[in-house]
Amino acid sequence: MFARIATRYDLLNHILSANIDKRWRRIVATKLREKLSAKEPRVLDVACGTGDLSLTLFEITGARVVGTDFCRPMLAIAAGKTSRQVPLIEGDALRLPFRSGSFDAVTIAFGLRNLSSVENGLAELCRVLKPGGWVAVLEFSRPSNAIVRAFYGLYFRNVLPVLGGVVSGSLSAYVYLPASVQKFPDQEQLVLLMKQAGFDQVQYQNLTGGIAALHMGRRSQA
Ligand SMILES: C[S@@+](CC[C@H](N)C(=O)[O-])C[C@H]1O[C@@H](n2cnc3c(N)ncnc32)[C@H](O)[C@@H]1O
Structure with a gap:
């Protein structure tokens, strides 16, 4: 599915979100910068797709950032933007494909929802983090807000699939998007899953009224 939409993915992200996605990624990088205390921190951006977050992390945190994704056409687009600054590695x-405890921080943007198991995905993010590292x-x-939820629901279920389908040529990908969001744990449920996966100090902040949320947690020291 991601291979089919790769060439239109960035354009659609920016159109469908009215460019708000760029602001969300900058918030992730800015919040993570506050947590990075190592001299030359290593950050892994999982399910990096076309590399927008990887590049934003590199620019804002100054860390050594690695991007990984299992979809080669998405990585090919990422390579066109980031290859000099951000090494990209194909992986599930x-x-x-990294040793346990390799990274000071790990990020995943709009990727966790797509994994066949959210629990196993979180456990794997935890594994590659150093103890005390941040996700x-x-x-x-x-x-x-109920009113925002109602309007957003109408847009997400009715407008977005049509617009996304026409521009990307893949209606199924943009029908899948709202369906996958509906099945994904809400803010509080995700906090619980992160704690169960081995993270402590788990907190979240709603972005744009909770249309998106940024959850952060620390790999327990034990
Ligand atoms: C919606 S895109 C998000 C891309 C990017 N992180 C962003 O913020 O735009 C989801 C990405 O997750 C990747 N993905 C889905 N399942 C994956 C898996 N099991 N392993 C690695 N990447 C995966 C897809 O290939 C796709 O690039």
Whole structure:
């Protein structure tokens, strides 16, 4: 599915979100920068897709950033933007090709929802983090305000699939998007899953009224 939409993915992200996605990624990088204390921190961006978050992390945190994704056409587009600054490695988020405890921070933006198991995905993110390292999960969530939720629901279920389908040529990908968001854990449920996966100090902040949320947690020291 991601291979089919790769060439139109960035354009659609920016159109469908009215460019708000760029602001969300900058918030992730800015919040993570506050957590990075190592001299030359290493950050892994999982399910990096076309590399927008990887590049934003590189620019804002100054860390050594690696991007990974299992979809070669998405990585090919990422390489066109980031190849000099951000090494890209093909790999499955559920079996990351990195040793345990390799990274000071791990990010995943709009990727966790797509994994066949959210629990196993979180456990794998935890595994590759150093004890005390931080994870940042950016994902669509549940708007907290009922009116925003109603309007957003109408847009997401009716307008977005048509627009996304026409521009990308893949209606199924943009029908899948709202369906996958509906099935994904809400803010509080995700907090619980992150704690169960081995993270402590788990907190989240709603973005744009909870349309998206940024969850952060620390790999327990034990
Ligand atoms: C919606 S895109 C998000 C891309 C990017 N993180 C962003 O913020 O735009 C989801 C990405 O997750 C990747 N993905 C889905 N399942 C994956 C898996 N099991 N392992 C690695 N990547 C995966 C897809 O290939 C796709 O590039």
